[in-house]
Amino acid sequence: xxxxxxxxxxxxxxxxxxxxxxxxxxxxxxxxxxxxxxxxxxxxxxxxxxxxxxxxxxxxxxxxxxxxxxxxxxxxxxxxxxxxxxxxxxxxxxxxxxxxxxxxxxxxxxxxxxxxxxxxxxxxxxxxxxxxxxxxxxxxxxxxxxxxxxxxxxxxxxxxxxxxxxxxxxxxxxxxxxxxxxxxxxxxxxxxxxxxxxxxxxxx
DNA sequence: CATAGGATCGCCT
DNA sequence: GGCGATCCTATGT
Numbered sequence: 001x002x003x004x005x006x007x008x009x010x011x012x013x014x015x016x017x018x019x020x021x022x023x024x025x026x027x028x029x030x031x032x033x034x035x036x037x038x039x040x041x042x043x044x045x046x047x048x049x050x051x052x053x054x055x056x057x058x059x060x061x062x063x064x065x066x067x068x069x070x071x072x073x074x075x076x077x078x079x080x081x082x083x084x085x086x087x088x089x090x091x092x093x094x095x096x097x098x099x100x101x102x103x104x105x106x107x108x109x110x111x112x113x114x115x116x117x118x119x120x121x122x123x124x125x126x127x128x129x130x131x132x133x134x135x136x137x138x139x140x141x142x143x144x145x146x147x148x149x150x151x152x153x154x155x156x157x158x159x160x161x162x163x164x165x166x167x168x169x170x171x172x173x174x175x176x177x178x179x180x181x182x183x184x185x186x187x188x189x190x191x192x193x194x195x196x197x198x199x200x201x202x203x204x
Numbered sequence: 205c206a207t208a209g210g211a212t213c214g215c216c217t
Numbered sequence: 218g219g220c221g222a223t224c225c226t227a228t229g230t
Contacts, residue, residue, distance in 0.1 A: 055211090056211080080210090080224070083210085083223035089211085131213070132211070134212090182211050182212075
């Protein structure tokens with residue numbers, strides 16, 4: 001039971017907000033050239049598809065970039081933000097329903113040395129994985145990885161991503177809930193309490 | 205084809 | 218807390 005990969009049914013559910021909440025405490029893992037890096041997910045945001053103005057899929061918008069979100073849950077949706085940062089999302093729900101969860105922060109776990117080389121800094125601290133751009137960078141996730149399956153155990157891929165349940169229990173009372181970051185343009189939808197995080201004092 | 209802008213970060217004051 | 222970096226994507230002509 002320990003270290004089990006989150007299976008397809010986890011991602012195929014209708015309620016993306018529940019999924020965002022439940023992803024807290026799960027472990028996001030990447031495998032590159034035989035090297036594992038991972039971190040505990042400590043902050044997420046739900047993006048609720050065509051009816052959510054803050055979502056890239058709002059109003060049914062569908063482009064080459066966002067078409068990943070319309071596919072069956074269990075894929076990575078990664079896009080470039082501000083020309084610099086790759087932001088990693090988990091696609092959820094069934095094909096045709098463009099739900100996604102943005103991973104906004106991780107607590108660094110495995111492969112610290114590799115993370116250090118990826119950041120180009122001298123060391124990694126507890127806060128190094130705070131912020132969606134930082135979290136993706138620590139794990140080596142790049143926007144070219146958009147569309148990769150989170151369910152595949154193929155080791156032939158140059159890059160693999162999956163999420164593990166390591167049986168970590170999160171006290172629901174610890175979860176801080178609030179409006180999403182950087183979506184002021186979304187009008188009323190900017191107020192939706194779709195951001196979930198563990199307190200800064202969180203330790204595994 | 206041209207252009208504006210973004211689900212951010214880190215450095216500067 | 219203010220701002221520049223940096224470039225793909227979406228949109229409009």
